[in-house]
Amino acid sequence: MTDAASKTGAVSARAEKLKARLKGRYAREARFKWFGRGAIAIALAFLAILLTSIVLQGYTAFYTHSLTLPVYMDPARIDQAYPQGTNFEQMVAEQQLVRMGVADDENGSKATAMRNLLSSELKFIAADRIRAQPALIGQTIPLTTPLSDDAEMYLKGKITRETPENLRRVSDQQMQWLDSLKSQGVIRAHFNSALFTKGDSTQPELAGLLGAVIGSALMLTVTALIAIPVGVFAAVWLEEYAPRNRLTAIIEVNINNLAAVPSIVYGLLGVALFINFLHLPRASPLVGGLVLALMALPTIIIATRSSLKAVPPSIRDAALAMGASRTQTVFGHVLPLAMPGVMTGSIISMAHALGETAPLLLIGMISFVPGISAAIDAPGGALPSLIYIWENASERAFHERTAAAILVLLAFMIVMNAAAILLRRRFERRW
Amino acid sequence: MTWIFLIFMAVFAVLSYLGGRRLAVRRSHGVKPHSRPGQHGLYAVIGVLAPAMAILILASVFSAPIERHLMAAGSPEVVEQLEPFRRQAFMADARRVGDGGQALQIWAAPYAELLPTEGRRAHNIHALLQWGGLTASVIAAILGGLFVFLRIRPDLRARNAVEAWVVGILFACATVAVLTTVGIIFSLVYDSLRFFGMVSPLEFLFGTQWSPQIAIRADQVGSSGAFGAVPLFAGTFLIMLIAMAVAAPVGLFSAIYLSEYASKTTRAVVKPLLEVLAGVPTVVYGFFAALTVGPALRVFFNTIGSWLVGGPLDGLGQYLMLVQNQMALVAGCVMGIMLIPFVSSLSDDIMNAVPQSLRDGSYAMGATKSETVKKVLLPAALPGIAGALLLAVSRAIGETMIVTMAAGLAAKLTLNPLETVTTVTVQIVTLLTGDQEFNSPKTLAAFGLGLTLFVVTLILNIVAMRIVATYREQYD
Numbered sequence: 090m091t092d093a094a095s096k097t098g099a100v101s102a103r104a105e106k107l108k109a110r111l112k113g114r115y116a117r118e119a120r121f122k123w124f125g126r127g128a129i130a131i132a133l134a135f136l137a138i139l140l141t142s143i144v145l146q147g148y149t150a151f152y153t154h155s156l157t158l159p160v161y162m163d164p165a166r167i168d169q170a171y172p173q174g175t176n177f178e179q180m181v182a183e184q185q186l187v188r189m190g191v192a193d194d195e196n197g198s199k200a201t202a203m204r205n206l207l208s209s210e211l212k213f214i215a216a217d218r219i220r221a222q223p224a225l226i227g228q229t230i231p232l233t234t235p236l237s238d239d240a241e242m243y244l245k246g247k248i249t250r251e252t253p254e255n256l257r258r259v260s261d262q263q264m265q266w267l268d269s270l271k272s273q274g275v276i277r278a279h280f281n282s283a284l285f286t287k288g289d290s291t292q293p294e295l296a297g298l299l300g301a302v303i304g305s306a307l308m309l310t311v312t313a314l315i316a317i318p319v320g321v322f323a324a325v326w327l328e329e330y331a332p333r334n335r336l337t338a339i340i341e342v343n344i345n346n347l348a349a350v351p352s353i354v355y356g357l358l359g360v361a362l363f364i365n366f367l368h369l370p371r372a373s374p375l376v377g378g379l380v381l382a383l384m385a386l387p388t389i390i391i392a393t394r395s396s397l398k399a400v401p402p403s404i405r406d407a408a409l410a411m412g413a414s415r416t417q418t419v420f421g422h423v424l425p426l427a428m429p430g431v432m433t434g435s436i437i438s439m440a441h442a443l444g445e446t447a448p449l450l451l452i453g454m455i456s457f458v459p460g461i462s463a464a465i466d467a468p469g470g471a472l473p474s475l476i477y478i479w480e481n482a483s484e485r486a487f488h489e490r491t492a493a494a495i496l497v498l499l500a501f502m503i504v505m506n507a508a509a510i511l512l513r514r515r516f517e518r519r520w
Numbered sequence: 521m522t523w524i525f526l527i528f529m530a531v532f533a534v535l536s537y538l539g540g541r542r543l544a545v546r547r548s549h550g551v552k553p554h555s556r557p558g559q560h561g562l563y564a565v566i567g568v569l570a571p572a573m574a575i576l577i578l579a580s581v582f583s584a585p586i587e588r589h590l591m592a593a594g595s596p597e598v599v600e601q602l603e604p605f606r607r608q609a610f611m612a613d614a615r616r617v618g619d620g621g622q623a624l625q626i627w628a629a630p631y632a633e634l635l636p637t638e639g640r641r642a643h644n645i646h647a648l649l650q651w652g653g654l655t656a657s658v659i660a661a662i663l664g665g666l667f668v669f670l671r672i673r674p675d676l677r678a679r680n681a682v683e684a685w686v687v688g689i690l691f692a693c694a695t696v697a698v699l700t701t702v703g704i705i706f707s708l709v710y711d712s713l714r715f716f717g718m719v720s721p722l723e724f725l726f727g728t729q730w731s732p733q734i735a736i737r738a739d740q741v742g743s744s745g746a747f748g749a750v751p752l753f754a755g756t757f758l759i760m761l762i763a764m765a766v767a768a769p770v771g772l773f774s775a776i777y778l779s780e781y782a783s784k785t786t787r788a789v790v791k792p793l794l795e796v797l798a799g800v801p802t803v804v805y806g807f808f809a810a811l812t813v814g815p816a817l818r819v820f821f822n823t824i825g826s827w828l829v830g831g832p833l834d835g836l837g838q839y840l841m842l843v844q845n846q847m848a849l850v851a852g853c854v855m856g857i858m859l860i861p862f863v864s865s866l867s868d869d870i871m872n873a874v875p876q877s878l879r880d881g882s883y884a885m886g887a888t889k890s891e892t893v894k895k896v897l898l899p900a901a902l903p904g905i906a907g908a909l910l911l912a913v914s915r916a917i918g919e920t921m922i923v924t925m926a927a928g929l930a931a932k933l934t935l936n937p938l939e940t941v942t943t944v945t946v947q948i949v950t951l952l953t954g955d956q957e958f959n960s961p962k963t964l965a966a967f968g969l970g971l972t973l974f975v976v977t978l979i980l981n982i983v984a985m986r987i988v989a990t991y992r993e994q995y996d
Contacts, residue, residue, distance in 0.1 A: 114888055114891070115888070117888075117890060117891075118888040118889060118890045118891075120890075121889075121890035121893070121894075122777070122781055122889075122890070124773050124777075125773045125774065125776055125777025125778075125780075125781055126777060127773070128769065128770045128771075128772075128773030128774040128777065129773075129774045129777055129778070129790055131770050132770055132771075132774055132794060132797065132857075132860045132861070132864070133790070133793055135797070135857045135860070136793060136796060136797045138812075139797075139800065139804075139805075139808050139857075142808065142812045143804070143807070143808070146811070146812075318693075319693045319696050320693075322689065322690045322693035322694075323690070323693040323694040323696065323697060325690055326687070326690035326691050326693065326694040327694055330687055330690060330691075331694070339698070340694055340695075340697060340698055342982075343697055343698055343701050344697045345981075345985060346701070346978060346981055346982065346985075347697060347700060347701060349911065349914060349915075349977065349981040349985075350704070350918075350974065350977065350978070350981075351914075351915075351917070351918020351919070351920070351945070351973060351974075351977055352918070352920065353918065353920045353945050353948055353949070353970070353973070354704060354708070354918070354970055354973065354974050354977075355704075356948075356952075357704075357707065357708060357948070357952075357966065357967060357970040358700075358703055358704045358707050358708075360707075360952060361707030361708075361710070361711060361967070362703055362707055366707075368584075383700050386696065386697060386700065387697065390697065414679065414683060415683075416683040416686050416687070420686075440799070441799075443801075444799075444800075444801025444802070444803065444804075445801070446801065446802060446803040446920075446921050447802075447920035447921055447924075447945070447949065450924075450949055450952075450953055451948070451949065451952050451953070453953075455953045473801055473803045476803050476804070476807065477803055477806070477921070477924075477925070480806070480807050480810060480811070480925060488811065491807060491811075492807070495803075495804050495807060498801065498804070499800070499804070502799060502801070506799065
């Protein structure tokens with residue numbers, strides 16, 4: 090009796106112990122699962138923070154303000170033969186002060202303050218009008234001009250009154266002027282079309298992306314024209330023709346290693362080979378495209394090989410059995426069937442090349458290229474290097490433009506990747 | 521001019537294709553030819569284009585040196601006496617004037633008069649060489665056409681010839697990859713050797729002083745410049761460690777969750793999102809690090825510092841108050857974020873390669889999922905995961921934009937993540953984007969650093985790929 094009782098007691102004690110252990114094991118299981126969830130949450134949170142911070146910093150660059158003022162084209166100040174020599178900003182500023190009934194001091198500091206609200210673009214706008222229509226001299230015409238970057242930053246709320254006056258670039262008086270001009274409806278907010286129609290400039294309010302977009306497009310064209318055919322042909326040789334020997338093995342190892350070489354090393358190759366040895370023009374889309382082509386080559390080869398591998402051998406056997414030669418088999422049957430995969434891989438590697446920056450800096454795309462150049466062998470810009478240049482600029486107004494440039498770059502990449510995904514969905518074939 | 525030539529060549533190629541096809545049919549005389557007419561056409565195209573292309577490539581390679589030689593041979597005494605650099609500038613300006621443009625520089629008395637005559641001569645020589653090259657190319661195309669015209673017969677093995685060319689072209693494309701490697705090695709080694717001629721490799725690899733500034737005047741203080749790269753290696757190592765401390769746990773745990781726990785829908789949502797993280801260009805990460813993470817972390821540490829000041833940890837507080845935007849921690853963290861998808865997708869692949877039977881065995885013994893992962897899956901996948909982490913390390917070492925934008929330039933020998941450090945890649949960019957003189961050790965040092973970087977990442981990659989490959993074979 091006691092024996093049995095102690096036995097059941099021992100069993101129940103063991104059962105208790107096991108239960109407790111089981112509880113501990115399940116707790117550990119749950120904890121482990123939460124670690125995994127936490128890791129994914131962290132990764133996705135990073136992504137969300139990254140994208141929102143860029144959107145929040147960049148969206149303000151997509152609108153801008155311009156100022157429309159009646160301007161008396163003073164014949165005493167404008168030289169008809171050389172209108173661009175006139176100090177239009179000063180003239181407009183003084184006229185505006187008179188209109189507002191503000192008396193200037195003897196140093197002209199009020200006029201200077203007013204002038205600093207206007208973009209230097211005003212001069213070119215006015216001079217162009219005069220050159221086109223010299224009869225305008227002596228008349229009063231409405232002129233629309235962008236504001237200076239500092240005025241723009243105030244209107245967008247990036248410079249506020251909370252900062253002590255001596256630490257900010259817009260004085261209390263200038264703020265008051267801007268407020269009154271805005272309430273009069275003279276300053277108008279609108280879509281920043283200059284961002285998409287102009288090239289780079291040292292003045293943030295005049296700087297646009299078009300030059301860089303064209304440069305990137307030219308560069309990517311060069312890259313695609315070289316890397317895609319060469320990469321695809323190389324992959325075809327390796328997958329369909331190559332004898333299994335030492336040379337082939339070396340080429341294969343070599344391609345895998347090239348895919349993992351840091352991009353900056355390709356930049357060094359570009360400097361040494363294309364610029365110092367072959368004397369190709371520095372910072373040109375041609376050199377950039379060549380460097381990016383060498384970089385994209387291994388990824389295209391790897392992608393093409395895997396889609397060639399996916400074509401079942403029965404296709405090859407059938408073609409060969411019908412008397413087709415090896416080349417006819419490959420170009421008539423295998424490659425067309427592998428084409429969706431090849432195109433997807435190529436587009437993805439082109440999107441990757443579009444965002445690559447480090448090699449471009451080394452081949453000289455770090456210097457300021459004003460305006461828009463569509464030449465393949467002249468110094469040009471590219472979107473990623475422009476982002477780097479603008480990020481380094483000291484003017485505050487360049488920050489929002491940098492973020493806007495990033496948004497444009499990401500938009501291009503999203504379009505390319507979406508095209509690749511669509512292509513894959515539409516044409517992918519499972520055997 | 522070049523366009524006219526290209527259009528002419530294209531038309532000529534099409535005509536020779538049609539002609540070859542026609543000829544093959546007409547000459548068959550009822551005999552069944554060996555190859556199909558279209559293959560004869562392609563044969564004709566190759567016969568026309570191959571010699572023309574060969575001549576064109578030869579001409580474009582050799583015309584520049586010949587031009588330089590001819591210009592130097594006929595130039596007047598005064599020009600000959602210029603220093604090489606000035607002479608080059610003069611010749612370039614002469615070309616510009618000769619082509620109807622403006623000279624970039626203002627030239628003094630004897631040279632200003634020489635500019636137009638020299639310019640005309642340069643223009644003529646250039647035009648002569650260009651015309652010569654193109655004419656030779658056209659003649660080669662015509663001769664090739666004649667050759668083909670004589671050879672096309674029913675028993676010509678046109679298909680075999682065409683296919684041999686195709687295979688040759690394919691092989692040539694495959695060798696481009698090898699040539700790239702050769703090019704990388706050659707260019708890095710060549711300029712590195714010039715650098716190591718000026719700075720001893722021992723000083724470079726083991727010196728602890730890095731200040732590559734070369735003085736403009738020889739007597740300036742500190743004119744020699746110091747090229748001890750150890751601080752750069754230490755900075756690179758520190759940032760890599762921080763990055764891996766972020767990327768390895770987060771990447772591994774998300775891979776485990778995705779491959780073992782997640783439902784199909786979760787996988788379908790999360791995996792593409794992680795791919796987005798992988799597709800973001802590094803310059804964007806750099807911007808994020810420099811303008812968002814850097815200031816945020818500085819404010820964070822400064823605030824903690826301001827709490828600590830005056831307390832028992834006053835010294836630490838004082839230090840934290842002075843932390844800057846550009847600390848190693850910022851670049852390291854953001855680089856870690858960049859590497860998360862890389863680590864996660866590689867480890868995911870590796871864990872999926874572990875056969876299901878191992879998991880089933882473990883479950884059958886009553887193990888929970890986490891026990892299976894910890895005791896069975898991870899030990900089985902360990903070599904592969906180690907390989908994946910090594911590849912991530914190699915990426916972290918070679919990454920450029922994040923560190924260029926978010927880490928500093930001060931070469932300090934420290935392991936403190938709150939200090940500003942610099943890395944090998946940052947220095948390469950700084951040395952090569954300033955004023956370049958290709959015979960000063962300052963510029964050449966970039967190639968020495970590049971060679972070191974290339975060798976280290978190459979070793980890491982080879983080791984990692986070998987580990988991953990042998991591991992995969994085990995279960996295949």
